[in-house]
Amino acid sequence: MYLESIKLPSDLKKLSISELKELARELRGTIIEKVSINGGHLSSNLGVVELTIALHYVFNSPVDKIIWDVGHQCYSHKLLTGRYERFSTLRKYEGISGFPKREESEHDAFGTGHSSTSISAALGIIEGRDKNKENFKVIAVIGDGAMTAGLAFEGLNNAGHLRKDLIVILNDNEMSISPSVGALSAYLSRILTGELYRKFRKQTKSLLEGIPKLGKRAAKIAQRTEEILKGLFLPGIIFEELGFNYIGPIDGHNIELLIETLKRIKTASSPTLIHVITKKGKGYEFSENNPSFFHGVGPFEPETGAPVSEGGLTYSEVFGDTLTELAAKDERIIAISAAMKEGTGLEHFSERYSDRFYDVGIAEPHAVAFAAGLATQGLKPVVAIYSTFLQRAYDEIVHDVCLQNLHVIFAIDRAGIVGEDGPTHSGLFDLSYLRHIPNLVVMAPKDDFELRAMLELALKHNGPSAIRYPRGKVSDKLQVTSCKLTEKNNSKDSSLVTRHSSLLDIGRAEILKEGNDIAIIAIGSTVYPALSAAEQLGKEGISAMVVNARFIKPLDRNLLLSIVSRVKRIITVEENALAGGFGSAVLEFLNKMEVYDVRVRRLGIPDEFIDQGNQDELRKKYGLDEEGIYHTALSILKEPTYSH
Numbered sequence: 001m002y003l004e005s006i007k008l009p010s011d012l013k014k015l016s017i018s019e020l021k022e023l024a025r026e027l028r029g030t031i032i033e034k035v036s037i038n039g040g041h042l043s044s045n046l047g048v049v050e051l052t053i054a055l056h057y058v059f060n061s062p063v064d065k066i067i068w069d070v071g072h073q074c075y076s077h078k079l080l081t082g083r084y085e086r087f088s089t090l091r092k093y094e095g096i097s098g099f100p101k102r103e104e105s106e107h108d109a110f111g112t113g114h115s116s117t118s119i120s121a122a123l124g125i126i127e128g129r130d131k132n133k134e135n136f137k138v139i140a141v142i143g144d145g146a147m148t149a150g151l152a153f154e155g156l157n158n159a160g161h162l163r164k165d166l167i168v169i170l171n172d173n174e175m176s177i178s179p180s181v182g183a184l185s186a187y188l189s190r191i192l193t194g195e196l197y198r199k200f201r202k203q204t205k206s207l208l209e210g211i212p213k214l215g216k217r218a219a220k221i222a223q224r225t226e227e228i229l230k231g232l233f234l235p236g237i238i239f240e241e242l243g244f245n246y247i248g249p250i251d252g253h254n255i256e257l258l259i260e261t262l263k264r265i266k267t268a269s270s271p272t273l274i275h276v277i278t279k280k281g282k283g284y285e286f287s288e289n290n291p292s293f294f295h296g297v298g299p300f301e302p303e304t305g306a307p308v309s310e311g312g313l314t315y316s317e318v319f320g321d322t323l324t325e326l327a328a329k330d331e332r333i334i335a336i337s338a339a340m341k342e343g344t345g346l347e348h349f350s351e352r353y354s355d356r357f358y359d360v361g362i363a364e365p366h367a368v369a370f371a372a373g374l375a376t377q378g379l380k381p382v383v384a385i386y387s388t389f390l391q392r393a394y395d396e397i398v399h400d401v402c403l404q405n406l407h408v409i410f411a412i413d414r415a416g417i418v419g420e421d422g423p424t425h426s427g428l429f430d431l432s433y434l435r436h437i438p439n440l441v442v443m444a445p446k447d448d449f450e451l452r453a454m455l456e457l458a459l460k461h462n463g464p465s466a467i468r469y470p471r472g473k474v475s476d477k478l479q480v481t482s483c484k485l486t487e488k489n490n491s492k493d494s495s496l497v498t499r500h501s502s503l504l505d506i507g508r509a510e511i512l513k514e515g516n517d518i519a520i521i522a523i524g525s526t527v528y529p530a531l532s533a534a535e536q537l538g539k540e541g542i543s544a545m546v547v548n549a550r551f552i553k554p555l556d557r558n559l560l561l562s563i564v565s566r567v568k569r570i571i572t573v574e575e576n577a578l579a580g581g582f583g584s585a586v587l588e589f590l591n592k593m594e595v596y597d598v599r600v601r602r603l604g605i606p607d608e609f610i611d612q613g614n615q616d617e618l619r620k621k622y623g624l625d626e627e628g629i630y631h632t633a634l635s636i637l638k639e640p641t642y643s644h
Contacts, residue, residue: 002026009056009080009107020057020255024049027076028283030087032302038091039298039420040098041072043281043291044143047173047252051141051276052076054258055169058266059137065109065125069118069142071099071424072296073171074108081107091420093613099424113424114389115146115362119155119168126164137167137266144172145339148361153242159271160243167265168273172249173280173291239273248275253282292342296421312473316413318448319469320345322455323382323411327353333459334374334381336360338367344384344413364389368396368408375406380459384411387427387468388418398437401464405439409458415444415468416525416575417619422612428605430468431523432580435553441465441506442552444524448474450550453504461506470525470575472615509556515545518633519567521560523549523582526573526603526624533629544633552582555589564590568641570600571632575624578604597642603632 002019003026005011015023027049035042053076055066061081068074078096079087083105089095100108110121118140126138146152147170159166236246247265250257258276265272280295281287286305287294299308313321327333327349335349339362350357360367364385371381385393390412401408415427434442441461445451451469458465512527513534522530527548534544545567549556564570572583583602590598603623610618619625623632 003030003079003084006080006084007082009061012053012057012080017256017259020053024053024255025283027053027079030079030084031075032284034087034090035075035297036300036302037088039296040075040091041296042284042294043287044073044173044295045075046282046284046287047278047280048073048141048171049076049282050253050255050258051169051171051278052080054255054262055139055141056080057259058262059139062106062109064137064139065122066107067110067118067122067125067138067140068100068112069140069146070115071112073141073143074098074100077107078105081105091422091612093611093617095612097422097612098420099422111424113422114392116142116149116152116155118142118146119152119159119166122166122168123155123159123162123164126166127162130164137165139167139169141169141171144170145362148339149363150365156239156242156244163243163270165269166271167268168244168271170248170273170275171252171278172275173278236273236275244271244273246273246275248273249277250274252276252278296343313448314345314473315448315451315469315471316343316345318345318451318474319384319411319413319455320347320349322452324349324352326456326459327356330380330459331356332378332380334358334371334379336367336371336381336383338362338364338385338389340384340386340389340413343386344411346384364393365396368393369400371408372396372400372404372406375401375408376404380407380409382409382411382455382459384413386414386425387412387416387430388414388425390430391433394433397434397440397464402437402439405463407462408464409455410464410466411455412466412468414471416470417610417615417622417624418471419615419618420612423609426610427468427471428575428577428610430466431552431574431576431582432584434466435582435585436580439463440553442468443550444468444552445550446522446524446527446548450504454550457504457506468524504550507551507554507556509547509549509551509559511545511559512548513544513546515543516567517543518569518571518637519545519547519563520571520573520629520633521547521549521563521586522573523552525575526629529619529624529626530573530629532626533633536626536630537633542633542637549582552585555585557589557593560586560589561593561595564595564598568598569636569639570598571603571629571636572600573603573624573629575619576604577607578602579607599636599639599641601632601636603629 002015002023028046031045068077083096086096091098097104099113100111102108102111119142122138122140129136142152236248239246245268247261250261261274265274279288280291300306301308323335333356335346335357337344337346337359339359341347341350341359346357360370367383367385371383374381412430415430418425418427431442434440443454445454454467458467512531520530520534530546534546537544572586574582576582581604583604587600605622620628
């Protein structure tokens with residue numbers, strides 16, 4: 001087995017082309033095996049195996065810097081850079097990350113997890129290299145999906161202007177290669193990357209410019225002719241116009257061709273873009289046939305491709321199904337996704353209402369500004385984006401939506417602790433970066449019924465609103481509990497959603513359990529753990545009130561004042577950063593109302609980025625599970641209350 005013998009990328013250079021091909025097969029097998037157990041990004045990683053081998057074969061990592069855009073295609077890179085022995089810990093608590101991470105390895109030149117940063121970062125590294133008078137190459141590997149973001153073109157534009165020796169690999173996995181096109185592109189690439197061709201271009205231009213009177217004119221004619229001819233055969237004229245030498249498209253699964261091409265451009269002194277065609281999910285039938293499903297997947301059976309998971313709806317599915325139902329009654333409802341149609345539960349909506357669904361690509365700022373424009377025309381755009389990615393559109397939320405008080409609904413998926421994808425994907429800041437924006441209503445449901453009700457409420461509210469909900473499934477237990485808490489007759493028929501919706505008013509919290517010794521005020525996914533903690537406390541004779549806050553903005557001020565007049569010990573609980581979060585909002589309100597005789601303890605995420613691990617492990621670590629809330633309550637009950 002060749003893979004076991006690869007301790008460093010330099011070991012690749014000892015292998016023949018045929019041995020490298022066998023190594024590619026071993027890499028795919030290892031990735032499929034481990035992802036089937038741990039979950040992760042499968043399709044994207046299977047598509048770049050040969051490209052990763054070629055990059056490490058030609059270049060000299062960690063001296064040369066390889067920047068992986070998004071980073072969800074770095075598994076082969078990790079296996080070839082000394083992490084084979086630890087690969088079974090992929091995405092596990094205290095294991096190796098599913099993304100490049102600088103503190104994990106010197107071969108991870110730049111940490112990533114969000115899209116379209118590679119070109120800008122690589123250009124910065126090159127400028128730093130030159131300022132330090134060092135000598136190494138910098139390669140940015142970016143997917144065609146990441147090229148939809150404006151940031152990628154900002155980087156390309158600046159790189160073309162600076163004319164540095166940046167190498168950009170455009171990994172295009174949406175295009176198929178027919179034999180004839182592949183042969184032609186390989187032939188053209190050999191010509192365009194050859195030293196003879198580069199010298200010919202330079203010398204011909206100098207020669208023509210040296211001819212009296214006609215020189216400069218002749219050179220311009222020759223240059224224009226070259227551009228026209230390349231434009232006829234190559235899809236890269238836009239990159240040429242941005243100042244890059246364009247090479248390709250070439251077959252991204254042909255190791256020999258990849259190595260040859262990379263060797264030829266290694267000495268280039270100006271920006272170069274290599275267009276590589278790959279197949280997402282390459283080498284695994286189920287992933288090739290359904291690359292979207294296997295893009296980010298949980299544990300699955302490798303023999304069948306079937307997921308290994310419990311039944312039940314996810315919050316994303318509840319959101320998507322509800323929006324689809326509501327859209328049948330209101331033609332003004334529009335759904336917008338930023339390249340996350342399946343992830344945000346909008347697949348069914350997109351099929352049923354294709355004329356009212358927009359996938360704008362990985363372009364979150366555009367998604368929000370686009371929604372703002374729709375809202376000015378009386379439509380009701382719902383922007384469904386993961387919490388961590390909505391950060392990228394902060395200015396548009398403030399300037400384009402909230403400043404104009406437009407009716408845009410933000411459906412914020414994966415809010416709170418996300419789990420195995422680690423700090424780049426944790427949704428722990430949305431309460432903090434949203435609640436201070438004027439005009440914006442911010443809410444979080446405790447369960448699927450409340451999610452449905454809040455979506456209906458947001459569509460009726462004439463202004464901007466945000467609903468944040470967690471990653472994961474809604475269990476039957478929570479649904480039954482929700483019925484008991486909100487419906488006197490405990491009915492489970494289809495009219496439950498309508499009756500439950502009528503219970504919701506903007507800024508109205510609810511007391512789920514009365515108590516006199518301590519009040520636990522929870523928001524969103526922390527409500528049910530708070531209830532369980534209160535039950536534990538009750539067994540010890542401690543009377544704990546539990547409040548489902550529902551709204552971060554506006555707070556239920558009347559209820560809060562009523563609570564603190566009776567109970568002098570308060571715990572706030574949230575799956576969000578403590579800095580500027582829900583607990584901070586409660587403290588600010590009490591301070592404003594000059595309530596100083598109440599002891600308040602906030603539970604949430606401290607001032608740090610949290611590592612990967614499953615959600616239960618991380619909630620336990622930060623005291624956000626039943627036991628954590630219970631012990632915090634016992635602790636605060638031992639402290640004296642304030643007196644005047």
